[in-house]
Amino acid sequence: MGIFGDFDVDGASSSALLHRYFEAVGIDHEVYIPDRLSEGYGPNIPAMTGLVEQGCELIITVDCGIAAHEPIAAVADLGAATIVLDHHRPDETLPTADAVVNPNRRDDDSGVGYLAGVGVAYLFLIALNRVLREDGFFEGREEPPLLEWLDLVALGTVCDVVPLKGLNRALVAQGLRLLAAPTTAGLSALHSMGKIDGAVSTDHLGFQFGPRLNAAGRMGQSRLAFELLSAPSxxxxxxxxxxLDLLNKQRQGVEQDVLKAARAALKDSADDLPILLAYGEGWHGGVLGIAAGRLKERFGRPCLIGHVEDGLVKGSGRSVPGINLGEAMHQALAKGLAVTGGGHAMAAGFGVPLDKIDAFHKHMCDFALQAMDGEPISDPLVLDSWVAAGAVNPGLADRLARLAPFGSGNPEPVFGVRGVELTQADIVGRNHVRCRFVSNGSWVQGIAFKCAEEPMGQALLSGIGKRFDLAGTIRLNEWNGRVKVDFVLSDVASYR
Structure with missing residues (x-):
């Protein structure tokens, strides 16, 4: 049997989950993770037929495969079977696999189209386990402990930024409990490297575990994430x-180089266009999505970042609410403006011939304008409530924590605090700003991540003695047995 995975965290988690299961039931299998930089996303003919030549009679694709028509047909021509486990939006025609399990199929009425790839894989294993049980396969042997593997499901679900609602919310909540005391070597290593003290949150997965695992694919060693999650010792x-930690540090340096070049390319168009596009020669393909996300946050509108390779502009985009990049890419493909592409509402990949890049950009801008129907394109910061400085305390933070897990579909509440005086601000860690505010005898301890060189960071570092309005989230911070409250800043403005 072959397992064809993906190089992101969702794909690595899905692959590791199937690996755990088939190892537990004694099925010989091979796991193939494509190289992000040389092979790109999804099944390709050489890799798929290579698995058949190694003796795989069945190949299961996880977190990919829904658009792999030719590779799956090539497998069938060699007499092997294919099962597709995916969650990405299908084309008009499904691949000719022996089975296609995807909650976003047009004929699917399950109502769980929000699942990540690892969620689809987990439900597949539950169904497979039930069939094997009914057939007597487990007589005299233990069943795989599927409930104990929700740690992987939580990891892949959070890092794929799918909505934390319905079934996802239940899967992640239980998975986070397991991750507080990980039982597998790979997750224990990530837990230790993150120096986590106390409960594991979605922030730990999204901002500590995820970047290290994703660094494998981004920096040209795609298989490492899967190998860590399935490490035997x-x-x-x-x-x-x-x-992976070293690769992540390298990725951070490369990311800054691409960001600097992309900002320079956008400086003349950032104020005029509904969707921003920047591309260049030699930009590292592994960090384009991250750069697009950073620039989307900076300019408040969708951003597409690409690099030129063999006459194509290949890259990634990140969007804002109301503009479905995945749908826009499907339309671009249908119009012949792109040769590859697809994704979700908030993120998409693209491959566009260089001589069509202007027409492609115009299509994307027209799509955005039509989607917004005359409304301004923005990524607004919405406050859930204003609170007094004295309300930023452990009691409120503890009550808010009960609403977790937070993430896409269940965002962390954002609060505003008015007219507090900045008494301290300095740079900590990698580009973070730690600050302290006071109002009517009450202190607010603030932290602004990755912003020392951004306008907000500069305003704080030069604003001692000034009064500010704050926007951010209220979180408990546990370290070495001590509990304090952080106000995690999303934005600041001069008090008027």
């Missing part, structure tokens, strides 16, 4: 985790 896991 703590020694091997620790070694892989150290490598």
């Amino acid at each position: 703590h020694e091997e896991a620790a070694s892989i985790a150290t490598t």
Whole structure:
């Protein structure tokens, strides 16, 4: 049997989940993770037929495969079977696989189209386990402990930024409980490297575990994320985790280079266009999505970032609410403006011939304008409530924590605090700003992540003694047995 996965966290988690299961039931299998930089996303003919040549009679694709018509047909021509487990939007025609499990099929009425790839894989294993149980397969042997594997489901679900609602919310909540005391070597290594003290949150997964795992694919070692999540020993896991940490630090440096170049390319168009596009020669393909996300946050509108390779502009985009990038890409493909592409409402990939890039950009801008129907394109910061400085305390933070897990579809409440005086601000860690405010004898301890060189960071670092209005989230911060409250800043404005 072959398992064809993906190089992101969702794909690595899905692959590791199936690997755990088939190892537990004694099925020989091979796991293939494509190289992000040389092979790109999804099944390709050489890799798929290579698995058949290695003796795989069945190939299961996880978190990919829904658009792999030719590779799946090539597998069938060799006499092997294929099962597609995916959650991405299908084309008009499904691939000719033996089974296509995708909650976003047009004929699917399950209502769980919000699942990540790992969620689809988990439900598939539940169904497979039930059939094997009914057939007597587990007589005299233990069933795989599927409930104990929700740690992987939580990891992939959170890092794929799918809505944390319905079934996803239940899967992630239970998975986070398991991650507080991880039982597998790979997740234990990530837990230790993150120096987590206390409960594991979606922030830990999204901002500590996820970047390290994603660094594998971004920096040209795509298989490492899967190898960590399936590592058989703590020694091997620790070694892989150290490598991933080094790759993540390299990724951060490369990301800054691409961001600097993209900002320069956008400086003349950032104020005029509904969707921003920047591309260049030599920009590292592994960090384009991150750069697009950073620039989307900076300019408040969708951003597409690409690099030129073999006559194509290949890249990634990130969007704002109301503009469905995945749908826009499907229309671009249908019009012949792109040769590859697809994705979700908030994120998409694209491959566009260089001689069509202007027409492609115009199509994307026209789509955005039509979608917004005359409304201004923005990524608004919406406050849930104003609170007094004295209300930013452990009692409120504890009550808010009960609403977790937070993420897409269940955002963390955002609060405003008016007219507080900044008494301290300095840079900590990698580009973060730690600050302290006071109002009527009450202190607010603030932290603004990755913003020391951004307008907000500069305003704070030069604003000692000034009064500000704050927007942000209220969180408990546990460290070495001590509990304090952080006001995690989303934005600041001069008080008037």
